[in-house]
Amino acid sequence: MILSTKGRYGLKIMYELALNYGEGPMPLKEVAQRQQLSETYLEQLIAHLKKAGLVRSIRGAQGGYELIRKPEEISVGEIIRTLEGPLAPSECVMDNEPECTKAENCVTRLIWEKIMEGINNVVDSITLNDMVNDYYKLKRKKEGEK
């Protein structure tokens, strides 16, 4: 039931870009260093985020990536679904119900629907801006402890 690294790393990329929002493009190399991840792998992931219209790229030296929309207008759900596909615990509840129309008495399907609803409620209610705020909250707390 684990999310793949696509979704997990993808969210980390977007979070770093959100921290940097408004300060020009950030090279992927820097994202990779901050999060200790492979740059070449992140390249693949961010290609999807770009295609989905979440980030814009600036090529060449001093280039990089930046968010197209404001952090408060991008939900965690949108990011994760872009990279993972529908957040469903079973294929039979992924919008297109292929052959599960034989679901005369498919009671388990009701369970998958409720789980999916639960997950989506959570991820759609959190934005990148919430994450940025969490970061500063954590930071202040740590400084207060010194």
Place this chain on the structure above:
Amino acid sequence: MILSTKGRYGLKIMYELALNYGEGPMPLKEVAQRQQLSETYLEQLIAHLKKAGLVRSIRGAQGGYELIRKPEEISVGEIIRTLEGPLAPSECVMDNEPECTKAENCVTRLIWEKIMEGINNVVDSITLNDMVNDYYKLKRKKEGEK
């Protein structure tokens, strides 16, 4: 983000046993036929359910499996976690936090925790008895339509 067949089929097994609760053991062969699944595969799954104390087996002819507890005392969460392990979207929130103690500023971790909470709230609030009731509700509805 899909649940494996272990959890999905395992729940179907338990659901069939719940429908049959109080009427003696049900052979796995019958479960497999009703749900159109491979009997030999289900054998592996139910071994775990037995070890976890959710079902009891009666060997030999006329044998089979039955629930140990009443359907209303078995939650969907317990079943799925038995077969899938912790329902966490990331390893770093699976009870034992191995190396993620470098989580100085791990804001994404907060997200995984909320997702996990959301999932567990759903599955722990539903029992096998709820599923049985859903079945009869669906059935009555279908008969009413005739």
Place this chain on the structure above:
DNA sequence: TGAAATCCGACTTAATAGGTAGGAATTAAT
């Protein structure tokens, strides 16, 4: 012109999912 970046597509490699196969042990019914 050179360094810093994005872009692109093919390749690799280990692990996992989702089973199958074969047979031993147990028990009820005949």
Place this chain on the structure above:
DNA sequence: ATTAATTCCTACCTATTAAGTCGGATTTCA
């Protein structure tokens, strides 16, 4: 006693996927 139905156990199989790596082309700033 024998047979048929069942659980139990261990090993094996095979296709897919996850999680990257690699090499090079292209773009752009300084």
